[in-house]
Amino acid sequence: MLHALVSPGRGWDGRTAANSLSRHEGVGGAGSVAAELCVRRAAYAWGRGSCLCRRCAAPLFLHSPAPHPASALALVDVLLKAVGDTPIMKTKKWSVERTRTIQGLVDFIKKFLKLVASEQLFIYVNQSFAPSPDQEVGTLYECFGSDGKLVLHYCKSQAWG
Amino acid sequence: MSLNLDTEDDFYLEENRFKQCCAEFIKHSQQIGDGWEWKSIKDFPDGYMSKTHFQMKNGNTPSIFKDSTKENDEQTFTHVEEALDDSQASEICATSEVIRYEYHVLYSSSYQVPVLYFRACFLDGRPLTLDEIWEGVHECYRARLLEGPWDTITQQEHPLLGQPFFVLHPCRTNEFMAPVLANSQRENRNINYVTSWLSIVGPVVGLNLPLSYAKLVSEQNTKTD
Numbered sequence: 001m002l003h004a005l006v007s008p009g010r011g012w013d014g015r016t017a018a019n020s021l022s023r024h025e026g027v028g029g030a031g032s033v034a035a036e037l038c039v040r041r042a043a044y045a046w047g048r049g050s051c052l053c054r055r056c057a058a059p060l061f062l063h064s065p066a067p068h069p070a071s072a073l074a075l076v077d078v079l080l081k082a083v084g085d086t087p088i089m090k091t092k093k094w095s096v097e098r099t100r101t102i103q104g105l106v107d108f109i110k111k112f113l114k115l116v117a118s119e120q121l122f123i124y125v126n127q128s129f130a131p132s133p134d135q136e137v138g139t140l141y142e143c144f145g146s147d148g149k150l151v152l153h154y155c156k157s158q159a160w161g
Numbered sequence: 162m163s164l165n166l167d168t169e170d171d172f173y174l175e176e177n178r179f180k181q182c183c184a185e186f187i188k189h190s191q192q193i194g195d196g197w198e199w200k201s202i203k204d205f206p207d208g209y210m211s212k213t214h215f216q217m218k219n220g221n222t223p224s225i226f227k228d229s230t231k232e233n234d235e236q237t238f239t240h241v242e243e244a245l246d247d248s249q250a251s252e253i254c255a256t257s258e259v260i261r262y263e264y265h266v267l268y269s270s271s272y273q274v275p276v277l278y279f280r281a282c283f284l285d286g287r288p289l290t291l292d293e294i295w296e297g298v299h300e301c302y303r304a305r306l307l308e309g310p311w312d313t314i315t316q317q318e319h320p321l322l323g324q325p326f327f328v329l330h331p332c333r334t335n336e337f338m339a340p341v342l343a344n345s346q347r348e349n350r351n352i353n354y355v356t357s358w359l360s361i362v363g364p365v366v367g368l369n370l371p372l373s374y375a376k377l378v379s380e381q382n383t384k385t386d
Contacts, residue, residue: 084340122337122361127344128352129375130360143372153344157337 074098076141076150080109083124083155087113093149098138102131109154124153172335172342173273174354182355183210183266186374193373200265202321209321210266210355212368218258218296259284264368266355267320274334275358278319278326279366291316291327294367314366329362337361 075095082088089112096105106121115121122130125144141150174182183199187210190197201208265278281289291314319326338358345352360370 083344086340120337124341124357125372126375127348127350128341128357129370129372130357130364131372131375132364132369135372139372143376155337155340155344157333 074138076137076145077148078105078137078141079149079151081151081153083127083153086121086154086156089113096137098136098141100137101133102135102137102140103133105137105152106133106154113156115156120157122155122157124155125150127153172339174268174275175273176268176270179268179275179355180208182353185353186210186355186359189374193371195371205321207268207321209268212264214262216260216262216367218260260289262367264363264366265319265326266359269331272331272334274331274338275355276331276334277329277359277362277366278317279329279368280324280326288325294327327366329366334358 074097076098078094078096080089080092080094089109102123106123109123110119110121113121124130125140131140137150140152144150187197187199189195190212195212196214197210197212199208200211260281260283262281263279267276267278268274269276279294281294283289315328315330316325317328318324338354338361341357342352342354356370356374359368360374363370
C-alpha cells in the first residue's frame with residue numbers, strides 16, 4: 001500500500017497518518033475522483049487541518065493513491081531502504097511531491113525515526129551518491145527512477161561526541 | 162536485520178585506488194564540462210584534484226562568464242578583459258562582488274581517506290573568512306554543518322602548495338563512508354569512493370556535484386553485470 005506524503009505539518013506522526021488513511025479508505029475508493037481531489041486540495045490546504053473533500057471533514061493527511069494519479073498529482077513513488085545499522089522504517093513506500101527536496105525528505109525521515117537533532121541522515125541514489133540537499137525528488141525520479149519508482153537509500157551517521 | 166560484522170577498518174582508501182577514483186571522476190568531469198583537473202607537483206609523486214569556479218556574492222554566476230560555457234578558457238579570459246576595459250559601471254561593480262572558489266581533493270596518508278581543502282577570495286585577491294564563505298552557503302547546509310560528523314573545519318597549510326586553506330577534517334570520514342561501502346560490497350556494486358565522498362561533504366562548503374556523476378557508477382555496474 002502506498003502512502004502519500006503530501007506535506008508534513010505540525011503534529012504529524014505515524015499514528016495520525018494511519019488514522020487519516022483508514023478514514024479515507026471508503027471515500028470513493030482508490031482511483032476515484034473524490035480521492036484524487038482530496039489529495040490535490042490537501043496539498044494546498046494543509047495547515048487548515050481538515051479535509052476539503054465533500055464527503056467528510058476528517059483531518060486529511062494520507063490517501064491511497066490510485067494507479068495513475070501519481071503523475072497527475074505531481075507525486076512520485078519512492079521506496080526507502082535503510083543502510084547499515086540505521087533503523088528500518090515500517091512504511092517503506094511513499095508517494096512524494098515532485099518538488100520535495102532531499103533536505104525535506106531528510107527532515108521527514110528523521111522525524112519518523114525519531115532521530116535526535118545531532119544525528120545526521122544521508123540519502124543516496126544508486127546506493128552511492130548523495131544528491132545536494134536542494135535537489136528535487138521529481139528530478140531524481142526522472143534520472144534514476146525505474147519500474148515506476150525511485151529507490152532511495154538512507155543512512156544515519158553517529159551522533160557527535 | 163543482520164549483524165554488522167563489517168568494521169570501519171575494512172573501508173580505508175588505498176592511495177592507488179584514490180588516484181584511480183580521481184581519474185574516473187575527472188574523465189566524467191571532462192565529459193560534462195564540470196571543470197575538475199588533476200594537478201601534479203613536479204618531482205613529487207603526489208597529486209590532487211582541483212576545481213576553480215566563480216560566483217557572485219549573492220550566489221549567481223557572473224554574467225561576464227555566462228556566455229563562455231561553449232567556449233574554451235582563452236576566450237573566457239578575453240571576455241573578462243573586454244568587460245573590464247569597458248566603462249560599463251554595472252560590470253565593474255559586479256566584478257568586485259565576484260568570488261573565486263577553489264576546491265582541492267588530496268589524499269591523506271595518515272587517515273587513508275580523501276581530504277577536501279578549499280578557499281575563496283575576491284578578484285582583488287582578498288581572501289574570504291570562513292564566515293564569509295558560509296554566507297554563500299544555503300541555510301540548510303549550515304544546519305547540516307552544525308549537525309554533521311565533520312565537527313572540525315580548520316585553516317591549515319596546504320601540504321603541497323604551502324598556502325593557507327580551509328580543511329574539512331578527515332577524522333570522521335571513515336565513519337560516514339563505511340556503511341555506504343559495506344552496502345555496496347554486499348550488493349557487489351562498484352562505487353567510486355571519491356565521488357560518493359565528495360557528494361556528501363561538498364554541499365556543506367558550497368560545492369554541488371551534478372547528478373550525472375551518480376549515473377556514471379551505475380553505467381559501470383551495468384557493464385560488469
